[in-house]
Amino acid sequence: MKESVEDVTFNEKTLRYISLFEEITDTDVVDCVDIPEKVIFLVENGSIEKAIGKGGKNVTKVSDSIDRNVHIIEYSDEPKELLENIFYSYDVKDVEIEEKDGVIHGTVEVAPENKARAIGKKGRNLSIARKIMMRHSEISSVSVA
Numbered sequence: 001m002k003e004s005v006e007d008v009t010f011n012e013k014t015l016r017y018i019s020l021f022e023e024i025t026d027t028d029v030v031d032c033v034d035i036p037e038k039v040i041f042l043v044e045n046g047s048i049e050k051a052i053g054k055g056g057k058n059v060t061k062v063s064d065s066i067d068r069n070v071h072i073i074e075y076s077d078e079p080k081e082l083l084e085n086i087f088y089s090y091d092v093k094d095v096e097i098e099e100k101d102g103v104i105h106g107t108v109e110v111a112p113e114n115k116a117r118a119i120g121k122k123g124r125n126l127s128i129a130r131k132i133m134m135r136h137s138e139i140s141s142v143s144v145a
Contacts, residue, residue: 017041020065025058027051030075031135035128038069042132048074079137083108086129087144090118097139105141106133118144 010018010032018029021041027050031042043051051072052059063070076082080095083106091111098105108129110118119126126142133139 017066021051021062021070024061024065025051025053031132033128033132037124038071039066040071040073040128040132042073042075042136045074045076048072073132075136079106079133079139082136083129083133083139083142086132087118087125090114090144100141103141104138105143106139107143107145109145115144 014032014034017034017039018032018041021027021032022029025043027047028044029041030044033040033042041051053061059070059072073088074085076085080097083095083097084092087108087110091114092108093111094109096107096109098107108118117125120128126144129142130140133142
């Protein structure tokens with residue numbers, strides 16, 4: 001069953017991150033995922049450039065303020081587009097969504113030279129993508145081709 005955005009709860013630290021991010025970037029956060037190596041902010045569709053800031057100044061300012069690495073992803077209601085946005089920096093070639101044995105699966109094809117980085121060490125990036133997709137869509141399985 002899909003975990004809807006309404007079911008997502010934030011702890012005090014995550015709420016502080018969101019508040020600070022919105023104050024610095026003047027953009028609305030749709031979701032925030034706090035993992036050991038970074039904090040990921042999903043921002044409203046169409047506001048990624050504003051969130052990043054000229055020359056990445058907002059990312060740097062937020063990162064310095066919370067003393068954590070920061071990653072920004074543009075949100076989309078369309079699962080295919082959201083998957084593409086999650087893997088944007090790996091040169092996405094195609095995104096395919098299909099149902100296999102009752103599970104909705106998303107396959108992201110990236111440039112061959114970026115495949116290992118897109119998957120991440122021990123599948124870390126796939127795990128993050130799966131978590132985000134399960135929070136915002138019916139997709140519960142993600143792979144990189």
